[in-house]
Amino acid sequence: MPYVNIKVTQEGGPNGTGPSVEEKAQLVAGVSDLLETVLGKDPATTFVVIDEVPLDNWGIRGKRVSVIRAEQS
Amino acid sequence: MPYVNIKVTQEGGPNGTGPSVEEKAQLVAGVSDLLETVLGKDPATTFVVIDEVPLDNWGIRGKRVSVIRAEQS
Amino acid sequence: MPYVNIKVTQEGGPNGTGPSVEEKAQLVAGVSDLLETVLGKDPATTFVVIDEVPLDNWGIRGKRVSVIRAEQS
Amino acid sequence: MPYVNIKVTQEGGPNGTGPSVEEKAQLVAGVSDLLETVLGKDPATTFVVIDEVPLDNWGIRGKRVSVIRAEQS
Amino acid sequence: MPYVNIKVTQEGGPNGTGPSVEEKAQLVAGVSDLLETVLGKDPATTFVVIDEVPLDNWGIRGKRVSVIRAEQS
Amino acid sequence: MPYVNIKVTQEGGPNGTGPSVEEKAQLVAGVSDLLETVLGKDPATTFVVIDEVPLDNWGIRGKRVSVIRAEQS
Numbered sequence: 001m002p003y004v005n006i007k008v009t010q011e012g013g014p015n016g017t018g019p020s021v022e023e024k025a026q027l028v029a030g031v032s033d034l035l036e037t038v039l040g041k042d043p044a045t046t047f048v049v050i051d052e053v054p055l056d057n058w059g060i061r062g063k064r065v066s067v068i069r070a071e072q073s
Numbered sequence: 074m075p076y077v078n079i080k081v082t083q084e085g086g087p088n089g090t091g092p093s094v095e096e097k098a099q100l101v102a103g104v105s106d107l108l109e110t111v112l113g114k115d116p117a118t119t120f121v122v123i124d125e126v127p128l129d130n131w132g133i134r135g136k137r138v139s140v141i142r143a144e145q146s
Numbered sequence: 147m148p149y150v151n152i153k154v155t156q157e158g159g160p161n162g163t164g165p166s167v168e169e170k171a172q173l174v175a176g177v178s179d180l181l182e183t184v185l186g187k188d189p190a191t192t193f194v195v196i197d198e199v200p201l202d203n204w205g206i207r208g209k210r211v212s213v214i215r216a217e218q219s
Numbered sequence: 220m221p222y223v224n225i226k227v228t229q230e231g232g233p234n235g236t237g238p239s240v241e242e243k244a245q246l247v248a249g250v251s252d253l254l255e256t257v258l259g260k261d262p263a264t265t266f267v268v269i270d271e272v273p274l275d276n277w278g279i280r281g282k283r284v285s286v287i288r289a290e291q292s
Numbered sequence: 293m294p295y296v297n298i299k300v301t302q303e304g305g306p307n308g309t310g311p312s313v314e315e316k317a318q319l320v321a322g323v324s325d326l327l328e329t330v331l332g333k334d335p336a337t338t339f340v341v342i343d344e345v346p347l348d349n350w351g352i353r354g355k356r357v358s359v360i361r362a363e364q365s
Numbered sequence: 366m367p368y369v370n371i372k373v374t375q376e377g378g379p380n381g382t383g384p385s386v387e388e389k390a391q392l393v394a395g396v397s398d399l400l401e402t403v404l405g406k407d408p409a410t411t412f413v414v415i416d417e418v419p420l421d422n423w424g425i426r427g428k429r430v431s432v433i434r435a436e437q438s
Contacts, residue, residue, distance in 0.1 A: 001352055003149055003193055007268060007295040012331055019331055021129050025140070026330045028132030034322040038315050039304055045352065047149055047193060048132035049080060056240050059247030059267035060293060060337065067244070074206055076153040076368055076412055085185055092185055094275050098286070099184045101278030107176040111169050112158055118206065120368055120412060121278035122226060133147060133191065153414060167348050171359070174351030194351035195299060202386050205393030205413035213390070220425055222295055222339055222372040231404055242403050249399040257391045258377055258384055264425065266295055266339060279366060279410065313421050317432070320424030340424035341372060 001045040002035050009065055010052045018052045074118040075108050082138055083125045091125045147191040148181050155211055156198045164198045220264040221254050228284055229271045237271045293337040294327050301357055302344045310344045366410040367400050374430055375417045383417045 006027060010018040019027070028048045035041040055066035079100060083091040092100070101121045108114040128139035152173060156164040165173070174194045181187040201212035225246060229237040238246070247267045254260040274285035298319060302310040311319070320340045327333040347358035371392060375383040384392070393413045400406040420431035 001193070001301060001350065001357065003195065003299040005297045006327075008327075008331065008333070009293055021137075021139075023330050024129050024132075025137055027326065028137055029135045030326040030330065031323065032132065032135035034319065034326065035298075035300075038318045038322065039300065039311055041300070043135045044133070045191075046133065046135070047147070049126055049149065050130040050132075051126075052130070053268055053270075056243050057269040057271070058293065059243075059251065059269075060263070060265065062248045062251035062262045062265070064240075064244055064247055065293065066240075074155055074204065074211065074412065076414065078151045079181075080149040081181075081185065081187070082147055094283075094285075096184050097275050097278075098283055100180065101283055102281045103180040103184065104177065105278065105281035107173065107180065108152075108154075111172045111176065112154065112165055114154070116281045117279070118410075119279065119281070120366070122272055122368065123276040123278075124272075125276070131147065138147065167356075167358075170348050170351075171356055174356055175354045178351065178354035189354045190352070192352065192354070195345055196349040196351075197345075198349070199414055199416075202389050203415040203417070205389075205397065205415075206409070206411065208394045208397035208408045208411070210386075210390055210393055212386075220339065220374060220423065220430065222341065224370045225400075226368040227400075227404065227406070228366060238404055245403045246399065249403065250396065253392065253395040253399065254371075254373075257388050257395065258373065260373070264337075266293070268295065277366065284366065313429075313431075316421050316424075317429055320429055321427045324424065324427035335427045336425075338425065338427070341418055342422040342424075343418075344422070 002039075002041050003047045003049075004031050004035070005049050005051065006031070007051045007053055009058050010054050011069070019050070024050055075112075075114050076120045076122075077104050077108070078122050078124065079104070080124045080126055082131050083127050084142070092123070097123055148185075148187050149193045149195075150177050150181070151195050151197065152177070153197045153199055155204050156200050157215070165196070170196055221258075221260050222266045222268075223250050223254070224268050224270065225250070226270045226272055228277050229273050230288070238269070243269055294331075294333050295339045295341075296323050296327070297341050297343065298323070299343045299345055301350050302346050303361070311342070316342055367404075367406050368412045368414075369396050369400070370414050370416065371396070372416045372418055374423050375419050376434070384415070389415055
């Protein structure tokens with residue numbers, strides 16, 4: 001009966017704005033498979049929730065990711 | 074001083090896109106009442122945060138809910 | 147298919163250390179009922195997860211709850 | 220390797236709709252500094268995620284914040 | 293720079309009290325691999341946090357899992 | 366009315382098992398101050414919840430932190 005929450009930044013994917021619908025499908029299927037394989041959890045009661053976070057709202061190294069990406073480009 | 078987070082899919086409600094403002098009011102009041110009744114918690118310091126999740130971002134049974142709803146209809 | 151997370155401090159209840167097993171049962175049943183009544187959600191896929199947080203690990207008003215309780219007593 | 224999640228209501232800030240980009244930068248920097256100062260955590264692996272919550276989706280005192288703000292004004 | 297939180301009940305595993313250390317290692321590796329494969333995320337900044345929840349603190353179908361397991365056995 | 370959740374590994378601190386009570390007090394005070402300074406939030410309704418996560422339950426680079434620490438020592 002696992003609950004899995006995946007948080008990613010809104011970048012990458014086909015439009016550069018985050019995972020595509022197909023990529024989300026792969027994440028959901030992949031996490032459900034992993035929990036069934038490793039722990040024997042029934043996918044019928046495995047929840048996966050994906051949160052997409054704007055680059056201004058995610059920080060690392062004391063900076064917003066939007067700033068880090070601007071420095072990298 | 075409880076904190077309650079409610080995550081629901083963006084479906085149902087008056088427009089089929091998630092809970093109405095009135096339904097959110099009922100969730101907030103209902104959860105605050107429950108915590109006061111069961112645990113004696115003062116509603117003054119009970120927080121309720123409702124997250125509405127797109128159907129493509131919620132998975133169960135290894136599939137996105139958007140796919141499950143399409144199969145059901 | 148809701149997911150509800152309830153966080154409470156480890157106080158109150160029969161031993162002063164947090165909700166009893168019976169109180170947890172009431173929280174689980176009450177939240178499931180509320181989501182069924184207000185949003186028509188099937189309890190079969192409503193998850194409720196209760197986290198009990200030590201008084202030293204919960205802050206409000208810039209102080210730990212353990213300190214606030216000591217000041218109140 | 221801390222993970223910090225900050226949830227605030229979508230109010231205040233330059234447009235009354237939540238924190239500005241500059242204020243988010245200050246939150247990210249401030250939290251990273253705090254964890255480095257107090258616990259010696261390397262900012263390189265400190266994540267800060269800011270969630271902005273609509274006023275209809277946040278409850279306190281058994282009411283939505285949108286209602287509380289309307290009563291206060 | 294993903295953050296993944298996996299919540300499972302404290303059951304199963306070698307002692308019936310939740311995932312073993314080896315199973316946790318497989319979850320961490322599997323989730324990191326999945327995010328690298330599907331989204332191209334660098335494992336260096338993928339966080340995985342596993343929470344193990346007591347059976348009395350997890351509810352589904354309006355009941356605690358501890359009660360459901362007792363009914364099943 | 367902010368809610369802040371801080372997750373750290375159970376290491377460091379006076380006993381090597383995580384933040385001391387005094388360090389937790391500094392985290393709570395520091396976060397409350399930051400939100401008051403940057404966003405004008407009243408500390409009376411700022412919640413801070415600290416979660417301490419075992420080294421076997423936190424992964425980065427596809428490995429548990431317990432393994433990374435063993436490799437570093």
